[in-house]
Amino acid sequence: MRMRAVFLPLMVLLLGTLLTACGFQLRGQAPVFATVSLTSTAGMSELAQIIRSSWQAQGIHFVSVKNSDFKVQLLKESNNHYIMSGFNSSSSTQQYQVVETLYFAILDKKGNYLVKNGQLSASALATQNNTQQYNPDLIESLRSQLASQLLWRLGALKA
Template identity: 30%
Template sequence: MIGKKIFSLALVLLTASLLQGCGFQLRGSVTLPSTIGPVYIQGLGEYDELRRELAQIFTFSDIPVAAKPQGTGSTLLIDSRASDRRVLSVDGDGNVAEYELHEGARFALIAADGSALVESQTVSAITTYLNSETQVLGKQQEEGTLRKDLQRDLASQIMRRLQAQL
């Protein structure tokens, strides 16, 4: 009985050490200097999907997200956003067969003293989806889901760039 418990504990410890040794991280976490926190996210609405994704990644990375700009270590400034849908192809009858979705943002990380920790730069994400005239509601839901995925991709790109440049 005691031997099984010791074996189970040893197995758990071995698995944990193997995961750490291979560079395993929680999804969405990045290694950022703690001196940038707390971070205030400026330029996005409170319920914006990109803001939610960024806040989640900061939290997973042990960097607190501030509700107000006062008393923060830095500000993540999102100073422009782009969201677009364009026709990619049409069928023989002239109906839209495929759309391309685009999401983009320009960001900079500003220190509390006003200096740029990370200069202003742009990130973007693009995806396509097939359009079906018979499944209009399903395609609207699919576009919404794809846009959320693009927002998640933008947030990941922003965090990777912050990690690389800090």
């Protein structure tokens, strides 16, 4: 039993060292791009603003369409909620799954499509009762998740 107490931590340390040595990296930061242009259709100004502020915090610079390395077009945003559990006899609470979906396109400097009909989704569970709607910050949180997902998608194209 004593040998096992010494052997197990040693093996964990060895495994951690091997993973670090081979370049394994958990999450990390999204790659930074030189220049990006962001365009959106009418009615998507809130999502576009969240994407701009999130990406600027990551070091992304926004420029005009003609000067950008990548052109990101936000085509459409949809918000759906699905009933997960209904009303019961003891309470009037209902649980929803809220799904925020972004449709987008990404073009290169020459105007060639890198992603033509892209789609990203983020979802969360929300509880609603008779007296209140679900948390209004929920949609903003889902939009922030979409901004991060879109940045990672763009990073995969650059790599």
